[in-house]
Amino acid sequence: MAPEVFVQLAFLILTLGLFFAVLKLSKQALNKVRTKNRGTLQSNRHFVHGSHLLARARSTAHRDQSLVHAKNALAEAEKAISLSPRDSASHFLKALALDLMDRKTSALRSLDVALSIPCVKSLSERERGDALVKRAELKVAVNRRRRIDSAVEDLVEAVSRTESNSKALCLLGQCYEWKGLREEAREAFEKALTVEPGSLVAREGLDRLGSCSS
Missing domain, CATH: 1.25.40 (Serine Threonine Protein Phosphatase 5, Tetratricopeptide repeat)
Known part of the structure; x- marks a missing residue:
């Protein structure tokens, strides 16, 4: 060959x-x-x-x-x-x-x-925000005293991702209120009312804080 x-x-x-x-x-x-x-x-x-x-x-x-x-x-x-x-x-x-x-x-x-x-x-931004809010709820429910700071971190991140989340703002206001941060709590409740004017949770929060918000 x-x-x-x-x-x-x-x-x-x-x-x-x-x-x-x-x-x-x-x-x-x-x-x-x-x-x-x-x-x-x-x-x-x-x-x-x-x-x-x-x-x-x-x-x-x-x-x-x-x-x-x-x-x-x-x-x-x-x-x-x-x-x-x-x-x-x-x-x-x-x-x-x-x-x-x-x-x-x-x-x-x-x-x-x-x-x-x-x-x-x-997860999308909205879905991630919802998951963060739910986790914050559970943290508060399981042990508010030990987990409230961690819950606040979740809620702040949730609000930064979706500012129109009234539920996150209301829970954030409650957490600030529990921590004795009245001004921060008032601001969160007022933002919640801006997003959802009919929010009873936000209005009740402002009433507790002595707000004159309409």
């Missing part, structure tokens, strides 16, 4: 080998993407179902039935998390279900995960 033919044959074999290697790797990558997409789709289904169950738990007047729906919502949230552990929304759903079941310390831990990196990257 001539040297030129031998070189060409060797080159052809090498080219075919590389082609099949790339083809195999491409198929493996495609399968991984398909598996990931399938897992994301299933996770979203569990999240949506859990959200519906949580809404039913909140809307029913019967405590026992509400707990049943909350427990089922929790189960759906955990299934969603098992498929997409970095999806902050599923951790948030889990926290809300736990809170409805009066498991506030566990709910607080779930919110800590939801607001941690990399999970928090999946």
Whole structure:
């Protein structure tokens, strides 16, 4: 066999080998993407179902039935998390279900995960603000004396992200009031009234502080 033919044959074999290697790797990558997409789709289904169950738990007047729906919502949230552990929304759903079941310390831990990196990257500014407000609520409920400063930090960040959040402003005003910071509390309540003129919480707060705000 001539040297030129031998070189060409060797080159052809090498080219075919590389082609099949790339083809195999491409198929493996495609399968991984398909598996990931399938897992994301299933996770979203569990999240949506859990959200519906949580809404039913909140809307029913019967405590026992509400707990049943909350427990089922929790189960759906955990299934969603098992498929997409970095999806902050599923951790948030889990926290809300736990809170409805009066498991506030566990709910607080779930919110800590939801607001941690990399999970928090999946939240919009508004969603992140809502999660911060909910975490602040839980901190105050679990142990106001020890956690109030941390709750204030969450609320200040929430307001900085969405200044139109009346609930955050009202809770921030209450926290300042508990800390004896009357002027800061008054300012927060007044801002809440600017956002939501009909807010009873803000007006009651200003009344306690002796404000003449109309």
